[in-house]
Amino acid sequence: MAITTQERPQRWDQPFGLFMTDQDVDRLLTIPEISAIEENKFPAHCSLKGILKNDARIVKYSAGDIVIREGDYGNSAFLVLDGSLKVVLFPGLPGEMLGRRTIRKKTLWQAFKQLWTQRKTPEVRDVKSQNQYSLVRATEALGTSHVFLQDVPAILDRNKTASLGKGALFGELAALGRTPRTSTIFAETDTELLEIRWQGLREFRKYDQGWRRLIDQRYRANALNAHLRATSIFSHLNDEDLQEVADATLFETYGKFDWHLTYNKLQTQEKNLGIKDEPIIAQQGDYSDGILLVRTGFARVSIDRGNGQQTLTYLGTGDFYGADEIFRAWQGDSNVGLRVTITALGYAEMLRVPSKIVEKHLFAYWSSGREGFRKRSLQSSVESRRMQDFIDRTLTDGALLEWAVEERFVNGTQAMLINMDRCVRCDDCVRACSAAHDGNPRFIRHGKTFENWMVANACMHCADPVCMIGCPTGAIHRSMSGGMVIINDDTCIGCETCANSCPYSNIRMVSIRDDVGNFITDPQNQKPILKATKCDLCADQISGPACVFACPHDAMRRVDFRETELDENTTGF
Amino acid sequence: MKIQQGFSLVRIWRYVGLASLLFLVTWQWTIQIDRSLGVSAFASGWVLFGVLAFLSLFSIRKRLPFMPLAPSAIWFMLHTIGGFLALFLFWLHTDALGSKGFYGQVLTVLFYITSISGVIGLFMEKVIPRQLTCSGVEIIYERIPAEIAGIREEVESLILKCTEEIGTSTLAEHYLETLSWYFQKPRFFLNNVFGGHLSQHWVRQQCMILERFLSEKEREYLDKVYMLAEKKRKIDFHYALQSLLKTWLLVHIPMAAAVTAMVIWHLILIMVFFV
Ligand code: HEM
Numbered sequence: 001m002a003i004t005t006q007e008r009p010q011r012w013d014q015p016f017g018l019f020m021t022d023q024d025v026d027r028l029l030t031i032p033e034i035s036a037i038e039e040n041k042f043p044a045h046c047s048l049k050g051i052l053k054n055d056a057r058i059v060k061y062s063a064g065d066i067v068i069r070e071g072d073y074g075n076s077a078f079l080v081l082d083g084s085l086k087v088v089l090f091p092g093l094p095g096e097m098l099g100r101r102t103i104r105k106k107t108l109w110q111a112f113k114q115l116w117t118q119r120k121t122p123e124v125r126d127v128k129s130q131n132q133y134s135l136v137r138a139t140e141a142l143g144t145s146h147v148f149l150q151d152v153p154a155i156l157d158r159n160k161t162a163s164l165g166k167g168a169l170f171g172e173l174a175a176l177g178r179t180p181r182t183s184t185i186f187a188e189t190d191t192e193l194l195e196i197r198w199q200g201l202r203e204f205r206k207y208d209q210g211w212r213r214l215i216d217q218r219y220r221a222n223a224l225n226a227h228l229r230a231t232s233i234f235s236h237l238n239d240e241d242l243q244e245v246a247d248a249t250l251f252e253t254y255g256k257f258d259w260h261l262t263y264n265k266l267q268t269q270e271k272n273l274g275i276k277d278e279p280i281i282a283q284q285g286d287y288s289d290g291i292l293l294v295r296t297g298f299a300r301v302s303i304d305r306g307n308g309q310q311t312l313t314y315l316g317t318g319d320f321y322g323a324d325e326i327f328r329a330w331q332g333d334s335n336v337g338l339r340v341t342i343t344a345l346g347y348a349e350m351l352r353v354p355s356k357i358v359e360k361h362l363f364a365y366w367s368s369g370r371e372g373f374r375k376r377s378l379q380s381s382v383e384s385r386r387m388q389d390f391i392d393r394t395l396t397d398g399a400l401l402e403w404a405v406e407e408r409f410v411n412g413t414q415a416m417l418i419n420m421d422r423c424v425r426c427d428d429c430v431r432a433c434s435a436a437h438d439g440n441p442r443f444i445r446h447g448k449t450f451e452n453w454m455v456a457n458a459c460m461h462c463a464d465p466v467c468m469i470g471c472p473t474g475a476i477h478r479s480m481s482g483g484m485v486i487i488n489d490d491t492c493i494g495c496e497t498c499a500n501s502c503p504y505s506n507i508r509m510v511s512i513r514d515d516v517g518n519f520i521t522d523p524q525n526q527k528p529i530l531k532a533t534k535c536d537l538c539a540d541q542i543s544g545p546a547c548v549f550a551c552p553h554d555a556m557r558r559v560d561f562r563e564t565e566l567d568e569n570t571t572g573f
Numbered sequence: 574m575k576i577q578q579g580f581s582l583v584r585i586w587r588y589v590g591l592a593s594l595l596f597l598v599t600w601q602w603t604i605q606i607d608r609s610l611g612v613s614a615f616a617s618g619w620v621l622f623g624v625l626a627f628l629s630l631f632s633i634r635k636r637l638p639f640m641p642l643a644p645s646a647i648w649f650m651l652h653t654i655g656g657f658l659a660l661f662l663f664w665l666h667t668d669a670l671g672s673k674g675f676y677g678q679v680l681t682v683l684f685y686i687t688s689i690s691g692v693i694g695l696f697m698e699k700v701i702p703r704q705l706t707c708s709g710v711e712i713i714y715e716r717i718p719a720e721i722a723g724i725r726e727e728v729e730s731l732i733l734k735c736t737e738e739i740g741t742s743t744l745a746e747h748y749l750e751t752l753s754w755y756f757q758k759p760r761f762f763l764n765n766v767f768g769g770h771l772s773q774h775w776v777r778q779q780c781m782i783l784e785r786f787l788s789e790k791e792r793e794y795l796d797k798v799y800m801l802a803e804k805k806r807k808i809d810f811h812y813a814l815q816s817l818l819k820t821w822l823l824v825h826i827p828m829a830a831a832v833t834a835m836v837i838w839h840l841i842l843i844m845v846f847f848v
Pocket residue numbers: 424426552625628629630631632635649652653655656657659660687688689690691692694695698822825826829830832833
């Protein structure tokens with residue numbers, strides 16, 4: 001018999017924890033939650049021991065340390081090995097405690113004052129205001145730090161909390177679904193946790209029934225109903241029916257959670273090859289077996305065209321597809337295969353509501369009477385017509401969107417799009433940005449171009465902000481109002497995690513200076529202190545994004561590609 | 574959401590209409606004053622001063638990007654329309670002849686230089702961007718020297734490699750004698766400004782001259798050098814046209830400042846001596 005060898009997962013070349021020993025693994029195998037796993041269900045190339053050694057790490061937190069913050073993006077889950085933690089239920093902790101930036105719009109006078117209060121040297125910081133540093137403490141493990149809460153008893157007094165003890169699992173929904181963490185959890189006593197990165201978690205769910213049941217149950221209970229409830233086609237259902245739909249809904253993940261790591265490699269590949277590598281969610285011509293909903297991530301919608309595949313549009317969180325095809329099939333039309341192919345663009349988590357359940361709860365309603373019928377014509381046929389519009393577009397009309405999908409610019413909600421046919425390259429936009437941000441522009445007026453369109457290197461405030469994954473202090477976060485991704489300069493420790501993660505290279509590390517213009521250095525090693533900087537959409541300026549405002553030729557816009565149809569004005573002014 | 578960039582014709586004509594109206598009213602006003610034997614230049618002068626002040630404020634607006642002072646694009650449109658209005662008002666103010674006296678004549682010349690540079694600049698700003706886009710490359714002006722240096726290094730290392738690998742110096746000699754001139758710095762400035770194809774022609778010519786002296790292997794190197802020369806040609810084109818876009822303002826802005834200063838002095842003199 002020939003011996004078949006299979007390579008171990010490539011990711012194991014870079015284990016999650018640098019210091020996991022075989023003794024650690026053996027110890028983990030004795031704790032109840034792990035020992036219950038049937039080791040023999042795991043394939044040889046991806047053994048349970050291998051996962052524990054390479055995809056997990058043991059981390060320690062001191063009493064008061066924040067483990068996860070509400071609103072953070074994370075790619076790992078935690079199993080409590082020892083100690084106890086608190087989940088802050090209500091009200092959530094204030095932004096400052098979590099290391100967030102408070103946005104205060106300048107007054108008219110403060111805005112005007114910038115004219116003469118601005119320093120000649122860029123990136124000057126008030127050294128005294130860097131005091132938030134005191135909330136960050138370095139840990140034993142090299143290169144990591146934790147943020148701690150100062151007055152835990154007061155928090156316990158003021159906020160409703162729940163306890164987590166030995167054996168509890170948390171953080172798995174956000175890790176698998178790339179959704180923001182829903183609450184803050186901090187260590188009540190000194191704790192020891194097993195942190196499992198999403199790949200390992202996914203294997204646990206795949207090969208072990210117990211873990212699968214646990215994760216799926218929690219997912220259904222916490223997230224599924226809310227998602228379905230927010231989807232327009234199910235908005236008419238009462239709680240009981242919705243529950244029935246939820247119980248029948250299947251969920252599937254496609255693609256790579258950390259697509260951004262391979263993104264740059266993708267850029268060097270031939271275009272259209274990308275699409276061939278993408279996992280197929282539904283294939284053109286096949287019969288649909290249910291409605292597809294995007295829970296997180298993006299899905300590319302394309303059709304066969306000539307020798308290739310033409311991208312029509314994409315689906316993002318909250319979008320759905322397929323109602324029209326199964327509705328027509330249900331009405332007795334023959335030949336209602338899917339009109340398009342749907343593939344995962346990087347990473348997509350999909351929900352599939354099976355036809356049977358759709359027929360019972362949706363089509364029955366649509367055909368039940370006047371109101372239902374009106375609803376159908378409003379929702380399903382709008383969706384259908386929209387898709388047909390995309391299919392009918394000429395190659396030229398659809399080219400820009402296709403390019404934006406290819407380059408993943410569709411991830412942006414505020415991409416900086418410049419019409420180079422209008423732009424006189426005067427850099428007024430750059431100067432305006434600089435004047436509004438410590439004398440240093442937060443973008444580069446250069447970037448990828450398509451025809452006369454350029455997407456400049458400015459933060460796009462992504463729908464899927466991969467830059468936020470892994471920030472140790474929560475300094476980079478999505479603002480509560482407005483949804484932009486911003487960095488708190490005070491709590492940024494300059495670790496460069498975000499700058500390395502942003503697939504579009506839109507975060508720049510800068511050395512900061514004191515009043516006199518000297519670089520501020522770390523007293524311990526004399527190295528200059530770095531801060532991550534990027535576009536914050538002029539959050540604290542009264543005039544809104546200064547770049548767009550300053551362009552004399554109206555050449556620049558901040559756009560969300562899907563909501564954008566470009567229509568050049570013929571007047572030229 | 575449809576992106577509508579720029580202003581609709583209706584809107585532009587509305588502002589042009591308003592500017593025309595302001596001119597007609599001023600004109601009527603001066604006619605009335607003339608009829609009653611007053612000094613009509615006071616009326617046209619004040620309006621002209623107001624318009625000039627508004628034109629100069631554009632510069633202030635640009636230095637206050639963080640103030641809510643209406644988008645720069647609106648300022649720009651009003652500035653150009655206002656610029657033409659100023660020209661007509663100037664003719665009205667000086668009876669279309671220009672001024673008497675040395676001071677007045679200097680002011681007139683400066684005003685014309687400002688206005689003419691403005692019109693030329695406006696024309697260029699509407700024409701050049703599209704030509705730049707059509708070149709197929711995009712480069713930031715300040716990075717052009719570095720980019721050209723990079724290309725030169727690439728070419729020279731290719732030629733060095735060719736000499737080492739093949740052992741002949743034909744390509745290297747030709748490079749030293751002629752081609753190196755081209756790769757030194759931006760070339761064919763004027764020709765690029767006028768949209769000529771001279772640089773393309775020159776490079777092709779130089780390569781053709783050399784080609785029959787080269788072996789198959791050396792030709793491969795020449796092809797690569799040619800590709801780099803083409804890349805440089807596009808960058809030269811950007812250099813020429815972007816330089817235009819930058820330098821005209823070096824005339825317009827100082828002249829505008831001089832006009833503004835002289836107009837204020839002119840006004841003070843008038844107030845002191847005539848009123
Ligand atoms: C027909 C007459 C004029 C035309 C067509 C014109 C056109 C222009 C144009 C196209 C710009 C460049 C805007 C940009 O790209 O940002 C400009 C800038 C400017 N113009 Fe004029 N202009 C005219 C007359 C004047 C006059 C008479 C003055 C002053 C008394 C003036 C003062 C200025 C100033 C101060 C700027 C600002 C430049 C800066 O700071 O960047 N212009 N003009």
